[in-house]
Amino acid sequence: MRFIIIIWRNSLKLYEIKNNYSICLLCPNSCQLSQKKTVGLCGIRKFSEVDHSIINPYSGIISAMSVDPIEKKPLYHFMPGSSVFSIGFYGCTLKCQFCQNYTISQTTPPHDSKRYSPEEIVNILIANQYPSIAFTYSEPLVYFEWVLETAKLCKANGIKTILVTNGFINKEPGSLLLNYIDAVNIDLKSFKNSFYTTYLEGSLESVKQFISTSIEKKVHTEITTLIIPGLNDSKEEIIQISEFIQSFSPLIPLHISSYHPSWKMSIRATNPDEIIKLSRLCEEKLAFVYPGNINTMTKTLCFHCKTLLIERSGYQTKLYNINKDGTCKKCGGFNYIKM
DSSP states (O other): OOOEEEETTTTTOOOEOOOEEEESSTTTTTOEEESSSSSTTTSEEEEEOOOOOOOOTTTOOOOOOEEGGGGGGTTTTTTTTTTTEEESSSSOOOOTOOOOOOHHHOOOOOOOOBBOHHHHHHHHHTTTTTEEEEESOGGGGGHHHHHHHHHHHHHHHEEEEEEEEEESSHHHHHHHHHHSSSEEEEEEOOOOOIIIIIIIIIIIIIHHHHHHHHHHHHHHHEEEEETTTSSSOOOOHHOOOOOOOTOOOOOSSSEEEEEBBTTTBOOOOOOHHHEEEEEEEETOOOOOOEESSSSEEEEEEOOOTEEEEEEEEETTTEEOSBBBBBBBBTTTTSSBBBB
């Protein structure tokens, strides 16, 4: 499919107009919108009867705003121990049956919601001296144009930008946005396309492509896989995920997180022991594997000399033997850490 990206009067247009409908080119859903079907699968992007463009009528409406430990994203190797100004949105490009944030990802904003311009958000960051911003909670890619403009302004003002995403986006807009992003945590929900089509109404390949593009652009990248009993917890699949990440670098952090029943899925919660077991399996391929959503202390040891670098208990983080450039104080080794 031909991809159109036009910048006109500061408006970024991700659509192709046909005779009586328009195709959204933001994500692989490629929604065909018209006067008969006005809203995309994301629930947010909408067909305009005025000029047949596809717009986000909720642009700038934020679902949540908070200051979080950066480890909550989760990012364990990017600005460890710092706090990040986090904002969330509405809608999502996927329909994960087990979504933990379905109250915002599968709905639209209230009618009286306040809108924020990118400039207003950056002014909040500057006034409070927040060093970074995270686009998170629901799926920020749905608000693509607004997130892009905000990220540009943040970069221009020396503020680090973080994207927490499902990675379900077409290559061209994804690549464009990553030019203005410092760190990402990308959900790799499974290594089976059948899992994506059955439980998410999506596809795997575009997510793999986004991960690849992020790493190629030297964006700090961490991966999260939510383990659901009986669906994506086989030894074979976990090894496939590990080998995929290893093909880029064995130093890229992987978070193996515990699932609990939510929204449409009632499968039993993941046993913490299963998370530990699968994490150990991943460590055969990867240097930094972290159990998530379970009550356990995690440590980051130097890949080269095994010196203790970081210790975490909950969201309490202690730094030990790390230089300002993220290398080990003892041996000078690189551990894929950005301070």
